[in-house]
Amino acid sequence: MPRLSATSRHAVSFVLNGRSTTADAEPRMLLTDFLRHVLGLTGTHVGCEHGVCGACTIHIDGQPARACLTLAVQVDGASVRTIEDLAPEPGRLSVLQAAFRRHHALQCGFCTPGMLMSLDAYLAANPEPDEAELRKYLSGHLCRCTGYVPIVAAALDAAKRLREDTANA
C-alpha cells in the first residue's frame, strides 16, 4: 500500500457550483480551507471549526454538510455547492436571500451563508415548514447578533413565496 505523507498533495476533482474543478490539497486540509484559500471562495465562513456553529455549511451532493468537518480529499468525485451559487444570477437574489433582506434577518452576516445554505436545502425538502420544526432545525446554527425571530420569519416568508411561484409556474 502506498504511504501517504501529511505534506503530499493530491488532486481533488469534483463539481463546484456546477463547474468541473480540479485542485491539489494536502491529505489533512479541511474543505473550508480548500474552498477559501485554494479556490478563493470566501463566502463559506469559519467559526468554531468543530461542527457546532453552522457557519461553514455547504451542500455536498445536494445535502447540507459542515465543511469544517470534511476533508478536501473527501469531495473527490462529489458535487459541492457553496453560497456563491445561491443567487440565480449576478445582481439578483434568490427568493430566500430576498426574504432575509426584507425581514432584516442578518446584522454582521457572519452566520448568514451557513443559514442560507441549510435553509435552502430544508425548504426544498419541506416546502410547507412547521415553525416549531423549523426552529428545531435552526438550532444547528448559531447567530450571535440578529436573534432568530427575523430569521424564522424570513424562512417562512420564503417558503410561502416559493410555493406561490410553484403554483404559478
Ligand code: FES
Ligand atoms: S465552522 Fe463549521 S460548524 Fe462552525
Ligand code: FES
Ligand atoms: S448576523 Fe451576526 S452572527 Fe448572525
